[in-house]
Amino acid sequence: LIFLFYDRVGRCNPCGCCSYSLRLQMFLNDNEIRHLAMHDGMLSPFESSMVKVIDGVRVLGFGLDTAGYDLRLADGLRVFSDTLNAGEVIDPKNFDERHLADLSANKDGKFLLPPHTTGLAMAVERFRMPRNVGALVIAKSTYARCGVSLNATKIVPGWEGELVLEITNQTPKPVVLYVDEGIASVLFYRTNDPGATYSGGYQGQSGVTLPKA
Numbered sequence: 001l002i003f004l005f006y007d008r009v010g011r012c013n014p015c016g017c018c019s020y021s022l023r024l025q026m027f028l029n030d031n032e033i034r035h036l037a038m039h040d041g042m043l044s045p046f047e048s049s050m051v052k053v054i055d056g057v058r059v060l061g062f063g064l065d066t067a068g069y070d071l072r073l074a075d076g077l078r079v080f081s082d083t084l085n086a087g088e089v090i091d092p093k094n095f096d097e098r099h100l101a102d103l104s105a106n107k108d109g110k111f112l113l114p115p116h117t118t119g120l121a122m123a124v125e126r127f128r129m130p131r132n133v134g135a136l137v138i139a140k141s142t143y144a145r146c147g148v149s150l151n152a153t154k155i156v157p158g159w160e161g162e163l164v165l166e167i168t169n170q171t172p173k174p175v176v177l178y179v180d181e182g183i184a185s186v187l188f189y190r191t192n193d194p195g196a197t198y199s200g201g202y203q204g205q206s207g208v209t210l211p212k213a
Helices: 030-040
Strands: 002-009 019-026 051-054 057-065 068-080 100-103 110-113 117-128 133-139 148-150 153-155 160-169 175-178 182-190
Touching: 030 057, 030 068, 030 182, 057 182, 068 110, 068 160, 068 175, 100 110, 110 117, 117 182, 133 148, 153 160, 160 182
Parallel strands: none
Antiparallel strands: 002 019, 051 057, 057 068, 068 100, 068 117, 068 182, 110 175, 117 160, 133 153, 133 182, 148 160
């Protein structure tokens, strides 16, 4: 997998024209991800290979893949509900926590995400991104084929914290989500060393962090 994008080189000349060069940016492979996780603490806890069976029981895969890492779903899910008295609209600049209802996993470690419902969840893994590595979080194909979508998330270089996942059941029936099993895939890539370190409102976040504007 390769990114194609333009890098600006040199300075504008008097006529205002700029020169550009084409740079190829590749996703990190398993050896590079393993080194960054084990030596630089980029990802923790870390599984150095893909786990698909635990104690003889088949699970949704998690751990290191050939060109990415599959994250696990943590316990705790907050779903949007229209039964709570939280006003008529959802405002990202003035978010009312009463829009969310807590959903508990059953004794078998399963959530039932209601039909046409979006929930906020957490990944088990915590990130500590290097200054020159970013990432993209995407849905696992297995869940996507069950009608479950995951909002694609950008992880910027220098960010540290627990990752919030936005999960939507697009089907007319409840969908099972498995705690401590694979829920999302992460693709890592290198960037030029940025001039500033990320210091936004989600730096160091822990737990399901609500919108900040």
